[in-house]
Amino acid sequence: MEERLQVGVIASTHGVHGEVKVFPTTDDVRRFKKLKEVILDTGREDRILRIEGVKFFKQFVILKFEGIDTPEEAEKYRKKSLYVTRENAVRLNKDEYFIADLIGLSVRDEQGQPLGELEDVIGTGANDVYQIRLQDGRQLLLPAIRQCVLEVNLEEGFLRVHVLDGLLD
Numbered sequence: 232m233e234e235r236l237q238v239g240v241i242a243s244t245h246g247v248h249g250e251v252k253v254f255p256t257t258d259d260v261r262r263f264k265k266l267k268e269v270i271l272d273t274g275r276e277d278r279i280l281r282i283e284g285v286k287f288f289k290q291f292v293i294l295k296f297e298g299i300d301t302p303e304e305a306e307k308y309r310k311k312s313l314y315v316t317r318e319n320a321v322r323l324n325k326d327e328y329f330i331a332d333l334i335g336l337s338v339r340d341e342q343g344q345p346l347g348e349l350e351d352v353i354g355t356g357a358n359d360v361y362q363i364r365l366q367d368g369r370q371l372l373l374p375a376i377r378q379c380v381l382e383v384n385l386e387e388g389f390l391r392v393h394v395l396d397g398l399l400d
Contacts, residue, residue: 234316234317235270235314235315235316235317236314236315236316236317236320236329236331237256237257237312237313237314237331238255238256238257238262238263238266238269238313238314238315239253239254239255239256239257239263239269239292239312239313240253240254240256240310240311240312240313241253241305241308241309241310241311241312241313242254242291242309242310243309244302244305244306244309245288245293246293246302247301247302248295248300248301249295249296249299249300249301249302249304249305250284250286250293250294250295250305251293251294251296251299251305251308251309252288252291252292252293253291253292253293253294253313254290254291255290255291255292257321258354259321260287260292262321263282263285263292263294264285266282266285266315266319267281267282268280268281268282268319269282269294269313269314269315270313270314270315270316271308271311271312271313271314272311272312272313272314273308273311274311277314280296280297280299280313281296281297281298282294282295282296282297283295283296283297326383328383328385330352332385333349333352333361333383333390334349334350334351334352335348335349335388336348336349336383336385336388336389336390337349337388337389337390338361338363338389338390338392339389339390339391339392340391340392340393340394341381341391341392341393343391345366346363346365346366346371346392346394347363347364347365347366347371348363348364349361349362349363349390350362350363350364350370352375353372358374358375358376359374359375360372360373360374360375361373361374361375361380361390361392369399371394371398371399372398373392373394373395373398374395378393378395379392379393379394379395380392381393
């Protein structure tokens with residue numbers, strides 16, 4: 232399992248005080264209000280950034296970091312990812328999982344026979360859809376609903392699923 236989880240990507244600078252506009256990659260953008268710090272992946276190193284201020288603008292989060300006070304300083308981090316440690320991640324409810332923990336799981340059918348590997352999780356609004364690369368190379372889009380997802384076992388690294396009639400045709 233990943234030790235850190237992505238919460239956003241810096242899209243651009245914002246204003247004249249070193250703020251950045253962040254595209255959130257988390258389901259709950261309000262979580263930024265509770266965060267005290269994030270991990271910036273500069274490409275060469277990880278840097279801990281303390282959050283001084285949080286605002287919301289359209290689909291973006293505007294963040295002000297301690298020690299970054301000009302647009303020129305902030306511009307260096309454009310297109311860089313922001314992460315939190317697992318301990319600072321949001322608390323999940325029963326039967327909820329971080330996407331980072333699901334990607335790469337092997338997918339098995341109802342009897343436990345291998346089907347393929349989970350490649351991506353697509354958010355559709357109503358429910359997520361699991362993009363599965365089947366062993367024969369085809370792609371299966373499986374709704375992430377109780378009727379289809381029978382078991383998630385992160386410790387052993389697999390999903391056990393029921394494929395609805397017609398999805399493999």
